Amino acid sequence: MTYLSIRSQLLKGVLDGCILAIIEKYEVYGYELSKKLEQAGLAVSEGTIYPVLLRLQKNGFIVGEMRASDSGPDRKYYFITEKGKEALKEIRKEWKVLSSSIETILGSDET
Amino acid sequence: MTYLSIRSQLLKGVLDGCILAIIEKYEVYGYELSKKLEQAGLAVSEGTIYPVLLRLQKNGFIVGEMRASDSGPDRKYYFITEKGKEALKEIRKEWKVLSSSIETILGSDET
DNA sequence: TTATCTACCTTGCATTACAAAGTATCTATT
DNA sequence: AATAGATACTTTGTAATGCAAGGTAGATAA
Numbered sequence: 396m397t398y399l400s401i402r403s404q405l406l407k408g409v410l411d412g413c414i415l416a417i418i419e420k421y422e423v424y425g426y427e428l429s430k431k432l433e434q435a436g437l438a439v440s441e442g443t444i445y446p447v448l449l450r451l452q453k454n455g456f457i458v459g460e461m462r463a464s465d466s467g468p469d470r471k472y473y474f475i476t477e478k479g480k481e482a483l484k485e486i487r488k489e490w491k492v493l494s495s496s497i498e499t500i501l502g503s504d505e506t
Numbered sequence: 507m508t509y510l511s512i513r514s515q516l517l518k519g520v521l522d523g524c525i526l527a528i529i530e531k532y533e534v535y536g537y538e539l540s541k542k543l544e545q546a547g548l549a550v551s552e553g554t555i556y557p558v559l560l561r562l563q564k565n566g567f568i569v570g571e572m573r574a575s576d577s578g579p580d581r582k583y584y585f586i587t588e589k590g591k592e593a594l595k596e597i598r599k600e601w602k603v604l605s606s607s608i609e610t611i612l613g614s615d616e617t
Numbered sequence: 618t619t620a621t622c623t624a625c626c627t628t629g630c631a632t633t634a635c636a637a638a639g640t641a642t643c644t645a646t647t
Numbered sequence: 648a649a650t651a652g653a654t655a656c657t658t659t660g661t662a663a664t665g666c667a668a669g670g671t672a673g674a675t676a677a
Contacts (some may be wrong), residue, residue, distance in 0.1 A: 511634085513634095515634085517633090518633060519632095550634080551636070553634080553635050558634090575642090578642065578644085598631080603620090
C-alpha cells in the first residue's frame, strides 16, 4: 500500500455536499449521477454513491421516486428537500472556511 | 446529532498533508503543532494529532527526536524525510485537482 | 440463447477524527 | 511542602465513510 489512497480520504465529508449540489441543480437518478460526477472529475464507484443516497434520504435531505424508463430498468430519481438545501448551505460554508485554511497551510502558491 | 460534524469528515485525508507541511516548514513538537494548527484556523484535538504523528512516523514520512525543555516536560520534535517531502508533493497535487473539482460542483461562485 | 449495458443494492474491510482518560514533568500558589 | 495548573505525550474505544466485490434484474443486440 502506497500510504493508501489520499483521494478517498480527501473525499470524505465533501462527497455528500457534491451529491446534494448536483441533485439541487438537476433532476437525476443514481446511475446518471455517477456519470455526472465522473464528468466533473470526481469519479466515485457505485458502492460509494448508493449508500450516500440512502444516507441523504434517511436524513431527509432528499427524496427518491421510482420511474419507468423506455430503455432499460426503472430509475430512482432524487429531489432535494428544504432541509437538504439548508444542509447544503451549511456544507458550502464549511467548505469555504476549511478550504481557505488548508490552502494557507498547504501553501500551494506556485504562481 | 446534526448530521454529524461535517468538519471532521472534511478533514480526513488533508490533515496529514497539513501536518506534513507545517513540519516541513518549522521545527516543531506535537503540542506546539496543535497550537500552530489552531492559529491557522484548523483546531484539532490532541487525540487526533498524536495518532497522526505516529502514523506519519511509521510510514517514514517524519522522524521524531526527544529533547529536554527548560520549562516543562520533554518534547518530541519532528523532522520531515525525503519520503515525506515526496508524499507531501503528492498530497498537494491531489488537493489541487480535487479542490478544483469540488469548487466547480459546489459552485460557491457568489461574487 | 447469450452477452452487454443499464440500474440498483448489500456486505465486509480499512481508515480515521475524536472524546475521554491516563501518565508524567515542571511552575506557581497557598 | 503540598496542591493546583499548565505543559506534553500516549492509548482506548466509538462512529463514520469510501470502496472493492459481489449480487439482482430489466432491456437490447448479436
